[in-house]
Amino acid sequence: xxxxxxxxxxxxxxxxxxxxxxxxxxxxxxxxxxxxxxxxxxxxxxxxxxxxxxxxxxxxxxxxxxxxxxxxxxxxxxxxxxxxxxxxxxxxxxxxxxxxxxxxxxxxxxxxxxxxxxxxxxxxxxxxxxxxxxxxxxxxxxxxxxxxxxxxxxxxxxxxxxxxxxxxxxxxxxxxxxxxxxxxxxxxxxxxxxxxxxxxxxxxxxxxxxxxxxxxxxxxxxxxxxxxxxxxxxxxxxxxxxxxxxxxxxxxxxxxxxxxxxxxxxxxxxxxxxxxxxxxxxxxxxxxxxxxxxxxxxxxxxxxxxxxxxxxxxxxxxxxxxxxxxxxxxxxxxxxxxxxxxxxxxxxxxxxxxxxxxxxxxxxxxxxxxxxxxxxxxxxxxxxxxxxxxxxxxxxxxxxxxxxxxxxxxxxxxxxxxxxxxxxxx
Amino acid sequence: xxxxxxxxxxxxxxxxxxxxxxxxxxxxxxxxxxxxxxxxxxxxxxxxxxxxxxxxxxxxxxxxxxxxxxxxxxxxxxxxxxxxxxxxxxxxxxxxxxxxxxxxxxxxxxxxxxxxxxxxxxxxxxxxxxxxxxxxxxxxxxxxxxxxxxxxxx
Numbered sequence: 001x002x003x004x005x006x007x008x009x010x011x012x013x014x015x016x017x018x019x020x021x022x023x024x025x026x027x028x029x030x031x032x033x034x035x036x037x038x039x040x041x042x043x044x045x046x047x048x049x050x051x052x053x054x055x056x057x058x059x060x061x062x063x064x065x066x067x068x069x070x071x072x073x074x075x076x077x078x079x080x081x082x083x084x085x086x087x088x089x090x091x092x093x094x095x096x097x098x099x100x101x102x103x104x105x106x107x108x109x110x111x112x113x114x115x116x117x118x119x120x121x122x123x124x125x126x127x128x129x130x131x132x133x134x135x136x137x138x139x140x141x142x143x144x145x146x147x148x149x150x151x152x153x154x155x156x157x158x159x160x161x162x163x164x165x166x167x168x169x170x171x172x173x174x175x176x177x178x179x180x181x182x183x184x185x186x187x188x189x190x191x192x193x194x195x196x197x198x199x200x201x202x203x204x205x206x207x208x209x210x211x212x213x214x215x216x217x218x219x220x221x222x223x224x225x226x227x228x229x230x231x232x233x234x235x236x237x238x239x240x241x242x243x244x245x246x247x248x249x250x251x252x253x254x255x256x257x258x259x260x261x262x263x264x265x266x267x268x269x270x271x272x273x274x275x276x277x278x279x280x281x282x283x284x285x286x287x288x289x290x291x292x293x294x295x296x297x298x299x300x301x302x303x304x305x306x307x308x309x310x311x312x313x314x315x316x317x318x319x320x321x322x323x324x325x326x327x328x329x330x331x332x333x334x335x336x337x338x339x340x341x342x343x344x345x346x347x348x349x350x351x352x353x354x355x356x357x358x359x360x361x362x363x364x365x366x367x368x369x370x371x372x373x374x375x376x377x378x379x380x381x382x383x384x385x386x387x388x389x390x391x392x393x394x395x396x397x398x399x400x401x402x403x404x405x406x407x408x409x410x411x412x413x414x415x416x417x418x419x420x421x422x423x424x425x426x
Numbered sequence: 427x428x429x430x431x432x433x434x435x436x437x438x439x440x441x442x443x444x445x446x447x448x449x450x451x452x453x454x455x456x457x458x459x460x461x462x463x464x465x466x467x468x469x470x471x472x473x474x475x476x477x478x479x480x481x482x483x484x485x486x487x488x489x490x491x492x493x494x495x496x497x498x499x500x501x502x503x504x505x506x507x508x509x510x511x512x513x514x515x516x517x518x519x520x521x522x523x524x525x526x527x528x529x530x531x532x533x534x535x536x537x538x539x540x541x542x543x544x545x546x547x548x549x550x551x552x553x554x555x556x557x558x559x560x561x562x563x564x565x566x567x568x569x570x571x572x573x574x575x576x577x578x579x580x
Contacts, residue, residue, distance in 0.1 A: 153463070155463075155469040155472075156469035156470060156472050156473035156476075157473075158469070279452070279456060279459075280452070282459065282472070282473055282476045282477075283452060283455060283476050283477055283480035284473070284476070284477035284480070284481075284546065284550075285480065285537070354469060356466070358463045358464060359463070359464065359465075359466040360464045360465065360466070361466070362466070364465050364466055364467070364572070367464060367465045367466055368436075368437050368465055368499065371437060371461065371464055371465065372437060
């Protein structure tokens with residue numbers, strides 16, 4: 001169980017902005033960040049891509065790599081698949097329809113929502129729950145950060161995850177089948193609200209092969225806003241991008257499962273709350289629950305770290321959106337298209353496996369020896385969890401010392417330092 | 427001798443449990459789980475121990491005044507002893523029956539005391555022993571094999 005070799009992460013540190021403060025190391029749910037030599041760095045085998053570090057940094061030092069608008073325009077026929085959460089972003093003050101049209105104005109040939117894909121996805125959830133294949137409670141796998149949290153911290157619950165590809169994959173598959181495919185100079189892009197989805201677009205396990213990459217929404221926000229507000233018109237020949245409420249509900253935790261016949265469900269958002277619920281599932285106390293709709297970000301994807309608007313405001317804007325009825329005829333059409341796609345096709349191509357992020361050693365005997373050393377060492381540290389050493393807390397420092405990642409002199413408190421040196425003399 | 431035991435790879439953990447402290451229910455079993463994850467125990471074994479340890483912890487909180495959970499990991503066995511000071515169990519055979527519960531309504535309202543705790547511990551462990559003295563307390567001990575074959579979950 002060695003960590004999978006990870007392709008270069010989209011998450012990058014702008015070192016010049018990092019003040020070596022301790023905000024990010026403290027919020028990380030898997031304690032994957034350390035400050036080393038004055039700069040934050042990530043232990044890839046533990047990172048679950050939740051993006052809390054991005055939100056926590058007061059200096060904007062964490063960044064999700066992505067192409068700028070100018071580069072995207074160089075692609076002959078770029079096609080955007082738009083995460084519904086980006087339709088309600090601050091400063092735009094326009095209808096979601098206009099935002100979708102905005103994507104055409106800034107240079108995309110087509111812009112699509114998740115419409116049919118979400119209909120298929122919802123049917124798949126019902127299908128998996130009816131099949132009896134998944135132990136209860138089944139855990140939704142729509143949020144890739146939640147999947148990784150399970151892999152790293154709750155490996156016993158992997159079998160509870162619904163083995164489905166994400167809706168952006170299904171959307172591309174439906175588009176490909178209905179449109180005749182990609183032009184030679186074309187490329188699909190996913191407009192992503194978060195790191196986890198952007199990474200999922202790169203990952204062949206989750207993604208559709210026609211995707212070129214994801215676009216960090218915050219990087220194109222200004223360009224999009226200025227085009228929407230200017231009077232530029234889209235080409236009249238283009239058909240307007242279609243929207244239905246059903247597809248957009250995906251952005252809000254819990255809402256997209258309303259009206260599904262799946263029995264008792266728990267809706268949980270915010271990665272630390274998700275962890276707390278999974279902890280209870282692990283204890284075997286939530287077995288009467290059929291489905292857990294779990295999202296790393298508060299309120300669901302509206303809380304994505306690459307979005308601009310406050311998630312609660314965005315969610316309310318969506319809920320107050322009044323033009324639902326107009327979309328009804330389209331909804332009918334979408335349902336018809338969706339029904340011609342079998343949800344069984346969208347099973348994850350591989351079984352998910354545990355990640356060894358929390359494991360101290362491959363050998364259990366050695367792990368036990370390390371655990372004992374850590375236990376002895378932590379008692380000698382000051383226990384104030386100040387973070388000055390670059391670790392999120394004293395326990396993490398003790399662990400890093402035992403693993404050889406940290407030095408004996410890293411604790412700044414002389415009392416702790418003295419005792420720690422005495423204790424690690426072995 | 428202690429040193430020799432430890433050099434062979436033994437590990438002891440101890441947690442205090444306070445009666446009626448429902449707010450902290452799960453903290454001891456959380457620590458046990460965390461430790462097993464650090465050691466790289468197989469996920470299914472972790473889940474079995476978690477379930478059993480959590481039930482045992484909740485039992486102390488629901489019925490007893492106070493208790494201690496001692497966890498010993500040695501020779502591929504996780505050995506858990508939960509000892510409490512409390513009312514004790516008058517009829518152990520009856521207490522082991524599924525659905526039998528003496529929990530007061532307020533405990534049941536919190537989702538505990540469904541009478542599945544002890545049977546659940548038995549189901550999720552490879553060995554279990556329960557002794558009790560009325561008006562003194564209860565000693566529950568169970569073992570789970572870290573590498574052993576999966577015990578039938580049905």
